[in-house]
Every structure is written in C-alpha cells, then in structure tokens.
Amino acid sequence: MSILDPETDSPQQVKRRLTEIWSDDAGTPGFFSSVDHKRVGHRYLVTSFVFFLIGGIQALMMRTQLAAPNANVLSPELYNRMLTMHGTTMFFLFLGTIISAWGNYIIPLAIGARDMAYPRLNMFSYWVFLFAGIFMYLSFFIGQIPDGGWFAYVPLTTDFSPDLGMDFWALGVVFLGISSTVGAVNFIVTTFKMRAPGLTMSRLPLVVWSTLTTSFMILFSFPAITVAPLLMAFDRIVGTHFFDPELGGDALLWQHLFWFWGHPIVYIVFLPPIGWLYMIIPTFARQRIAGYHWAVAATVATGFISFGVWVHHMFATGLPDVTAGFFSVASLGVSFPTAVAFFVFTATVWTARRIEWTASMLWAVGALISFAIGGISGVMVAVMPFDWQTHDTYFVVAHLHYVLVAGNVLPMFAAFHYWLPKVTGWMLSERLGKWSFWVTVIGLHLVFFPQHWLGLVGMPRRVYTYAEGLGWDTANLVSTVGAYLFALGVLISVVNFFWSRHRHVDAGPNPWGAGTLEWATTSPVAPYNFAQIPVVGDLYPLWDDQNRAIPQPVGIEPEPGGVVLAPEEEHHETLETVGLDARIGSVLEMAGPSYWPLWLAASLFVSFFGFLIHNLATLTAGVVAVGLSLIGWHWGHITGEEH
C-alpha cells in the first residue's frame, strides 16, 4: 500500500511491513550486502575515527622526538615516514572521510529521505575507502612506509624514495579518490532528488548546503589528485618523464597539480563541519539561525574562491609577481565569506534568550574561537612578504593545525555529542564530555600556539631534530606536553563513549528539543527512517513559533492518510521529488542489498596491488574482475529482473 488506510491497516502493521522491507538480512550475509545509508555512515564513523587515533599516535611519536634537542626517540628515516603517514592519514583517511561519515548518516534524515539516491554506490564508496586505507597501511607490514611527505614533492619522491613507500602512497591516493568522487555524486543527486515534498532549497538545512557545496568542489578538484599521483606512479613504476626536467618534464608541475586539489580540499574538510555547527548552535541557543541566506551565500562563495588560491602554497617558488599577487588577493578574499559565517553565528547567539551550555555547545563554540586564531594567521601568510619570511617554518605548521583541528576535529566532537544519541539511542555523559573538551582545547593551544613563535624565530618545519642553544627548547617542550594533554582529552572522550554505552541513558527521539527533521524519527533510527514520508513547510519543521519542539514528531507513527509507501513486494520504495521547490515527482524503487559493491571494491584493490608490485598477471586479473563486477552490478537492470 502507499497510503495508510485506517479501515484496513493499523500503524503497527505498516511499521512491521516497512521493517520487513527495509531490514538487512540477518548475520554475516546482511553485513556484507547491506546498502543502508545508516550502516554506511556508521562504518565511516568507526573507520574514520580509528584512522584519527592512528594519525594521532604518529603525531605523538613526532612530538616526543621533538621534546628536547638532539633526541634519539625516532631515527631520521622513521621520523620522515611518521611525518608522511601522519599527514596522509589525517588528511586523506580522516578529515576527508569524517565528513562523509556524518553526511551519510545525517543528510538523508535531515531531508526526510529513506536512503541516499544511489544506495549501492554509497556502500561501494565505503568499501573503497576501507580498502584504500588498508592498501596504504600494508606498507607497514613490509617496512617500506611512505617517506616523501604527504605533499609528496618531486624530485624527492621520484628520485630519492627508492623503496615501494611512495608507490603505496601514490596508488593509494588514486584509489581513495574513487571513493570521494562517487560519494560526491551521490550527495549531489541525493540533495537534488530525494528531499521530502515541500523541502524547498530555501528550507534546506545548512549542513546539507555545505555538503552540497563540498561535493561540487570534490568533482572539480579531485581530478587533480587523480592525475598527479597517477603520473607520479607512472614516472616511478614504468619510467615516464612527467616530472623529470632533464627530459622535458617539470618539477613545479607537481606543485601546481597537487595544490589545485590541495587548497580546495582544505575547504572541503572545513565546510561540512561548519555545517554541523550551523545545526548545533541554533539548537542550544533556541534560536533560528540568523541570516540563513547569508550563510548559504557564504558557503557557496567559499567553494568558488577556494579554486583561486592554490598558488599561495607556492609563493616561494619564484613565480611572476603578477601571478602571485592575484593569488594573494584571492587568499585574502576568502576570509570574507568566512567572516560572514562568524557573523551569522554571533548574531544567532546574540539574539538568543538563553543558551544551554551542553558539552556539544561547548565543543562548538570552542571550535569557532580556536578557528578564528587559525583564520587570522591565514590572513597573515596570505600576504606575500610575510609568507616569504615564514615559509617552511613552524608558523605554517601552527596555522594549518589551528585551521584543521579547530575547523574539523573539535566540530567532530560537538557532532558526536549532538548526533550520537540519534545513532545509538543513548546519551553521552555531559560531565565527561566537558572534561574532555577543556583538556583537549587547552592541549590544542599548548601544542600549537608556541609554534607560531618558533616559526617566527626561524625553526624550520619537517626536521627530525634541532640543535641545542637556539632558544627553541622550552617552546618545543611546551608543545610536546600540550600534545599529550590533547591525547588525554581524546582518551576521556573514548572512555566517555564506552562508559555511556554501559550506563545507557535512553535518548528518546529528540533529546535536545531540536528543530530539524533528523529528530523526527526514533533513536536509534528505524531501518526505514520515516514511517510516513514527511511534508515540510519550514526550515525548522519540528519547532513551533516559540522555537520549542512540537511534542509529536511526524516520522515515528504513521497517521491515517499518510504516505507510507509499504508495497506488498519486497521493494525499497521512496518518493522522488523534482525542482528547487521539491514538487512530487514519482515513486522510486531503490536498489536493495547487494554484494556487488564489495566485489567491485575488492577487484579494484587487486588491480592497484598488481600495479604496485609490477605484476601484470595480478593487474590483469584485477581489471577482469572489475569488468565482471560491473556487469554483475548492472545485469539485473539490463534484463529487467530488478530495477
């Protein structure tokens, strides 16, 4: 049935039917064939956080080595490898994937959909992420860990990294790019087509706007991080000369390609976290976001400008002044939309009658204040003469870590406190959350604030140790102590998770009294998300005119006459909407569970592995398997046996 008829069916029957339709198979088969966006998001969350911890351990190893001059904790060689893997793990495997984690879990709920537009592609994107991460970390098992820096500048990485390390890096990065790209396509189409009826683009939650912007940025910037490492892999493995100046190649070409991706990616990993804060802060300020349209415009403008700033990473390479000047101006200009975002937050909090200082709110506000420091040092290095002075020093290390930690890691913890009750059904401890916040944030500033000064007095970055008597000892020691404090703060959050799970305080559907649609369903979320397709008429559909949560959310109990789309056959049905104003389009049959995403990702793994070990047989087997998986994936569509 598609409409609940009170004469023939009860709400309980409808929910039972929907559960049958949307549940995965039990046990192991269900685990491997599931395409549920909630499972995808859940897996992304766990995997991404594990990589965050691994990257953090590598950072601690480096900070331990740098605690005192001439230390011998890590050899120079091992330091380089940890430096490379810290940057690679954090940027590629954590920062870029935690946004997909919350995106996958929250966005379909926030727009009132039953799944992402392409459920199978969605799970495929996760498997590729997992396999690409494993691929890069295989290097640890043979001791040939990437050692050329996460930025992988040539010729260091072509001529002076002879072992397989940078091959793992280059091919792993290309492999992972597939995951990000298909994920971006999925987010865009989901936003355009799967919004609940009446959820116009001007009622679209800001987290969806920021992920939409980010996804377009991925489409246009990730080709650079596919082409560059692929050409590097060709140079290293089959002997081409793209980056070899002796035979017509060019070393600076690498930097152009890398930073054409490398700067937009900074905003790609920062805009969605700002989107989380756009959701969290209004909830705890009990206030609608001030200047919604300004926030949307600022988000989209940041996306555009971010493509015109990459050369500011290359001010010291001797480019013509006019070129560098253009990029300097653009880099200064990108601070304008970010400032608009800050004004939006300030105005929202300013006009609030009462602010609830929950752990989530603390993390959110702490993130914004810390981020401002990184923003200001960003404006400083956008000015060319200043950049020449601080280039390749710890000043830049301080700047980039302020931006990334405050722009992504702290919002991640805010999001954990805010949305984990939706994922798990139980609340995290507020007290431990606040302890974790203060310890982590004090740690953060202790690590990175002294590094500004270290950079200004000339300590170069990327060095494994330094001499005594340069006056750098105290600041370095403080920085290392801060790193351990930061780690302790993170540990408190991990303890909080397990302790709260044990304590199990029931969350209920809307523990924060929030106004957006993801709170209109049960916690944890039922397999079908919403028992009844919601119809949306407001940016905060769950709030009344006093910004108080309405008592009976729409998605939990289907009402007589509600659109439930619970067919007799085992089809995943949902409503497809069209246009900016989300008119009713058609009833869509979505793809159900399938093993093909797993096979395709595994086949790609075999192909990349064959390329890595220069083994044509393995490569061919992998490519054939890729072809077969693709045929299998689409076979049902071709024959008409399934849709």
Add this chain to the structure above:
Amino acid sequence: MSVDAVRAQLDVPSGEGRSLAWWGIVLTILTEGTLFAMLLFVYYYLFSRAQEWPLGDIQPPELFTISIRTAILFSSSATMSIADRALRRGRIGLTSVFLVLTFLLGALFLAGHVREMLILPEEFTWATNAYGSLFYVIVNFHGAHLLVGLIFLAFTFVALRRGRYSADSHEGFKVSGMYWHFVDAVWVFVFPTLYLVPHFLAK
C-alpha cells in the same frame, strides 16, 4: 500507479524532472571532463616551458589516418543521435540498426588506435621523454574511455533487445548516448592537442 495516489493525498505541487540516471551521468561527465582538462593542462604546461616541440628527434605524428579516424568517431555521434530519435518515435528496429552502427564505428576507431600503438617507431615510447609520456598517456586514456563507452553501448543493446526501452521510457538509452557523445567531445580537444600542435605549433 501509486504516485497518483500520493499526488491526490498530499497538498504539494507535482512536476516532471530529470531522472537519477541523468543526474548521475551529467555529474560523471563533469568530473571526467575535468580529468581530461587536467591532462591537457599538463600537456600545454610542459609544451609552454619546452625549448623545442616535439622533444628530441621524434617526428610529429602522421595526420592522414588520424583525420579519417576522427571523421569516423564524429560520425558515430551522429548515428547515436539518429538511434535516440528513432527510439523516441518507438521504432525499435531502426534504433537497433543505428546503435549497432555506432558500435561498429567506435570499434573501428579503437582498432585504428591499437594499430597506431603497434606501428609507432620503436624508439618513440613513453619512456623516451616527456613528449612521449604525454602522447602515450593521454591517447591511451582516451582509448580506455572509448572502450568503456563501447561496453556501455553493448549493455544498452542487450537491454534494448530485451525490451527495456520504449518511446515512453528511453531515459537509460539517452544516458548511454550522453556518455558516448562525451567521449567523442573529449576527442575534439585531444585530437588538436596531440596531433595538430606538434605540426602547427612546432618549435
């Protein structure tokens, strides 16, 4: 038709929009197109910094065969368009004929590509110098996309013969046509770069 029931039930306007498949292929084309743009950027970047072009003793590519092959590839876009129009008028037989013709023209182009790879002088490889690297990587990258396009067409043919497409539902057919046109359109940029620049902008 349950959508009518939904429309009758909800007080929300209804409308017709693009399908999921259409959006999927458009976004794929955008990102793949950027990928080719990146590769051509690499070409022109190295070209602009080189003292001589082509580098070393490599002769500029021969133009006669490639011009014919280019004409073949572009005509395959025309036959694909005809197939699409035929399907929209419900003429499945005519659609099949022109789809097969498109496939054959594409396959002919690809056969020419393989032949070209085999007869290129032995001293000209992708390891010769950056010019060789650029030529081989870009031309084979396009070749690989063409192969994917051909597989796409083969799938479409099977689906067509199994009655999956008709005048009313030809979205899937249109989408594979769009990918095919894209692969042809890329050639509009790849051909002058790889074959005409070494002749007419030689230095």
